[in-house]
Every structure is written in structure tokens, then in C-alpha cells.
Amino acid sequence: MTFCDKIWARTATLLQAIHDHPFNAALGDGTLDRERFAFYLVQDGRYLVAYAKVLATASARATAPADAAFFAQSAHTALVVERALHTGYLEEFGLTAGETAAVATSPTCLAYSSYLQATALAAPLPVLAAAVLPCFWVYQDVGAALLERTAGAADHPYRTWIATYSDPAFAASVEQARAITDRLAETADPETRRAMDEAFCRATEYEWMFWDSAWRLESWPTGQWLRPELTRTTR
Numbered sequence: 565m566t567f568c569d570k571i572w573a574r575t576a577t578l579l580q581a582i583h584d585h586p587f588n589a590a591l592g593d594g595t596l597d598r599e600r601f602a603f604y605l606v607q608d609g610r611y612l613v614a615y616a617k618v619l620a621t622a623s624a625r626a627t628a629p630a631d632a633a634f635f636a637q638s639a640h641t642a643l644v645v646e647r648a649l650h651t652g653y654l655e656e657f658g659l660t661a662g663e664t665a666a667v668a669t670s671p672t673c674l675a676y677s678s679y680l681q682a683t684a685l686a687a688p689l690p691v692l693a694a695a696v697l698p699c700f701w702v703y704q705d706v707g708a709a710l711l712e713r714t715a716g717a718a719d720h721p722y723r724t725w726i727a728t729y730s731d732p733a734f735a736a737s738v739e740q741a742r743a744i745t746d747r748l749a750e751t752a753d754p755e756t757r758r759a760m761d762e763a764f765c766r767a768t769e770y771e772w773m774f775w776d777s778a779w780r781l782e783s784w785p786t787g788q789w790l791r792p793e794l795t796r797t798t799r
């Protein structure tokens with residue numbers, strides 16, 4: 565069995581929990597309130613900038629030119645998504661650049677971003693490949709399920725967002741990310757293989773936490789004493 569087949573089976577219950585999370589349930593049936601979605605978009609913008617740098621580091625560290633090209637291309641895509649979709653959506657939500665800037669990066673967003681950045685700089689390349697994979701794969705899985713559930717809805721408020729992650733070009737990039745990770749796993753020693761398992765699981769846990777933090781409009785419990793000027797929510 566390949567690394568990907570094995571780890572997908574190991575994370576099946578957590579993946580189901582991601583599909584069933586109230587944020588994704590509400591996103592799918594169009595009842596998700598704008599405040600939670602706007603919170604998610606602001607945090608995701610921060611995440612995407614960090615994630616792009618992580619992919620750029622993976623590109624710099626890759627040995628095979630084809631892998632370097634894939635990571636660099638994906639870093640670019642992440643930044644294009646951040647620029648186009650987020651800017652467009654946030655404007656549509658009536659959030660000015662100033663209001664967006666005033667939202668504190670959430671503890672979960674910072675933890676996930678920091679974890680990936682640390683992995684990019686300090687872990688073996690196969691472990692880095694495993695750590696960035698859930699971002700691709702979990703989103704494709706969730707995107708496909710959401711598209712299926714919303715296909716019949718004539719006027720879905722989050723259609724553009726859902727379409728991004730159910731695009732065929734995106735599916736091809738997930739396939740490539742999986743193939744690279746499987747190939748790196750084949751020649752990895754047992755200790756590195758174990759670290760790859762842990763990295764994939766940890767990043768998938770952070771994916772669940774990212775949606776959950778948006779659902780809870782997560783804030784810093786200590787913010788009241790240090791940053792009273794930063795709004796707790798995006799309102």
C-alpha cells in the first residue's frame with residue numbers, strides 16, 4: 565500500500581468529522597452566517613500567505629526539478645487565490661482593507677501557519693511534503709462533497725467559493741501532490757516514514773481546527789488586556 569492509501573485510511577474518521585462539522589454543513593446548505601464566513605476568509609487570507617511561503621521553501625528544497633516546479637506553481641496559485649478570491653469576496657462582504665487588517669490572526673490560524681513554517685525549515689523534505697498534503701487533499705474532498713450537495717441550488721451564496729475547490733485543474737494538482745509524497749515515502753527510512761505519518765495527521769487536525777475556529781469566531785483569551793482596539797469579530 566502507498567503512503568497516501570495508508571494515511572487516508574488512518575484519517576478516515578477525522579475526515580468524516582471535517583465533512584460533518586457544523587461550519588461545512590452550514591456552508592453546504594447556504595445557511596452559514598456572513599460573520600462566520602467573513603471571519604473564515606480573513607483568517608484564510610493570512611493562512612494562504614504563510615502557506616505560499618511554505619510551498620516556496622519546499623520548491624527551494626526539492627531535489628527533482630519537476631517537484632520544485634510543482635511546489636513553485638502551487639505557491640503561486642495560493643497567492644493568486646488569496647489575491648483574487650479573498651479580495652473580491654471581502655469587498656462583496658463590505659469589509660474595507662482597514663477593517664480586515666484590524667482582525668487579529670486567530671490562535672488556530674497562527675498555530676497551523678507556524679507549524680507548517682517550522683516544518684518547512686527544520687524537517688526532512690518528505691515530512692514537509694506530507695505536512696502540506698492535507699491542505700490540497702482535504703479541500704478537494706470537502707469541495708467535491710459540497711459541490712454535489714449544492715449542484716441543485718439555483719442561487720447559492722457561497723457557490724464561487726465552493727467552485728474553486730472542485731475545479732478539475734485543482735484535482736490534477738492534488739494528484740501530483742499525492743504522487744510526489746508517495747515517491748518520497750518509498751525511499752524514506754522508517755523514522756522519516758513515521759514522521760511523515762505524524763505530519764499528515766497533525767496538518768489534518770489543524771484543518772478541522774481551522775473550520776472549527778471560524779465557527780467559534782475564535783479569539784485570543786488574553787486579547788482584552790493587550791489589544792482592546794482589535795475587534796474580536798469581523799463585525
Ligand SMILES: Cc1ncc(C[n+]2csc(CCO)c2C)c(N)n1
Nearest residue numbers: 608611638639641642699700703774
Ligand atoms: C486552511 C486552509 N486549508 C486548505 C486550503 C486550500 N488550499 C489553500 S492553497 C491550496 C493549494 C493551491 O496552491 C489549497 C488547496 C485553504 N484555502 N485553507
